[in-house]
Amino acid sequence: MSQWTTKIQKTGDLRVITLPADLLLKTQWAVGEELNLTVEGVNLHLSSNRSPSLAELMAQVPEGGLPSIEELEGLDSPIKPVGREV
Secondary structure (H helix, E strand, O other): OOOOOOOEEEEOOEEEEOOOHHHHHHHOOOOOOOEEEEEEOOEEEEEEOOOOOHHHHHOOOOOOOOOOHHHHOOOOOOOOOOOOOO
16 A cells, blocks of 8 residues: 655635645546545545546456356356356
8 A cells, every 4th residue: 555645735715635746647647637535534535537448457357368258167157147148
């Protein structure tokens, strides 16, 4: 887990929290991106509102690709067939 420290600052009528550039690099957030704010007790959690790109999804595919149907047969699956599979 990484950790950063920042301060709440006043700019006009707004209160602003600045995010360090290295935090933006690590999270791949960009200036102008919408973030979700969640409050739990006195803690604030930030998360991106962005859907992953195709490149980000493809980066999660294991080397050599996904297993074939034949390789998956016989494995326990929480999904039960209903009789109309192609």
